[in-house]
Amino acid sequence: MGNSYRSLTADQVKVGDRLPGLRVPITATTVVQGAAASRDWQPQHHDTSWAQRVGTRDIFLNTPTQGGWISRFITDWTGPTGRIARIAYKMRVSIYPGDTMAIDGVVTSTYTDRSGCNWVDVTVEVTAGDVVCTLVNVTVALPEKAGAETPWQRSPDRWLVGELPPFAAAG
Amino acid sequence: MINYPTKLEDWEGFEIERVSEVKVEQSLIDAWLEAVRDGNPLYWNEEVAKAIAGGIVAPTPSTLTYAATYRWSPRRPDEIWDVHGVESPAFRPAVRMPMETHFALKDSTGLKEGIVGGIDAEYYEPMRLGDRLTIVSRIVGIGELRTNKLGTGRNWTNEVRYTNQDGRLVSIERYKFFCYNRGA
Numbered sequence: 089m090g091n092s093y094r095s096l097t098a099d100q101v102k103v104g105d106r107l108p109g110l111r112v113p114i115t116a117t118t119v120v121q122g123a124a125a126s127r128d129w130q131p132q133h134h135d136t137s138w139a140q141r142v143g144t145r146d147i148f149l150n151t152p153t154q155g156g157w158i159s160r161f162i163t164d165w166t167g168p169t170g171r172i173a174r175i176a177y178k179m180r181v182s183i184y185p186g187d188t189m190a191i192d193g194v195v196t197s198t199y200t201d202r203s204g205c206n207w208v209d210v211t212v213e214v215t216a217g218d219v220v221c222t223l224v225n226v227t228v229a230l231p232e233k234a235g236a237e238t239p240w241q242r243s244p245d246r247w248l249v250g251e252l253p254p255f256a257a258a259g
Numbered sequence: 260m261i262n263y264p265t266k267l268e269d270w271e272g273f274e275i276e277r278v279s280e281v282k283v284e285q286s287l288i289d290a291w292l293e294a295v296r297d298g299n300p301l302y303w304n305e306e307v308a309k310a311i312a313g314g315i316v317a318p319t320p321s322t323l324t325y326a327a328t329y330r331w332s333p334r335r336p337d338e339i340w341d342v343h344g345v346e347s348p349a350f351r352p353a354v355r356m357p358m359e360t361h362f363a364l365k366d367s368t369g370l371k372e373g374i375v376g377g378i379d380a381e382y383y384e385p386m387r388l389g390d391r392l393t394i395v396s397r398i399v400g401i402g403e404l405r406t407n408k409l410g411t412g413r414n415w416t417n418e419v420r421y422t423n424q425d426g427r428l429v430s431i432e433r434y435k436f437f438c439y440n441r442g443a
Binding site for chain 2 (some may be wrong): 091097098118121122123124125126127128130131142151152153156157159160163168169173174175176177179230240244247249250
């Protein structure tokens, strides 16, 4: 595999931009594989009879796995030079085997902090059919323009996650 | 031996710190990439990762992989994490990181069910190959007893702070729970 890659830069992004959607058919294997990869052995993520006994219709995707799919969704768009700074999830409905998980997102804000870091807020909806399962806000840093430093090159004193403004969009 | 609070008000701010049993390593990263089919070269391509980030990093939201207590380990064979309540009482309970404080508060309050309504996560220093995290699990924001369609219970937040072996902050996660008993 070659070493070329996409690198989205801040000067290419504007509020209202839609990210390429991601569609994933969910199976029991998808759920269990995510639980195993996150080393999450809570039974509701691998044991159907347990899950039904505690009132859900089946085993369901755990949050780290949803985070993994969302992280992939974001960096498929930005390329590897994009660096995620924060993710805020609101869980409404679980995602089960048999669902087709759809991940869609829109840019809600772009801004530059006092250290010159370029930030993009993305509001993400994770849906199954007509049901909104999880609402997510993500902040990702991008290089300013082609050839500029990547956010990964920032030292801790220039990675000001603690100073980020609250998310503008409800999510 | 952990001295857990006996009074509800003493749980506010109560924290437990542990060094993780699991180091960041490539095979665990690869299993994560398999699970979410993520081809981002930062996580596996040494040449690209070195050029962009100074080396391979672990996927941003994968902290649990490098923080979750083993259900059983040969390094502490007399302890087990027994969700089902079926193991011999000869075992001592394992410290269930990264959310021991949440599980222990559930036990202490007798609230059997718990759901996560939201999680806020912030990411600072990246996780790199060979890192071993220190985890601080802390309870904040215990709410009043209330009843909703699920049952009667309380809200609380389990804040988890992760630092690496150099003392640098890696991540802060805030898990917002409602824990309850059904139909009460």
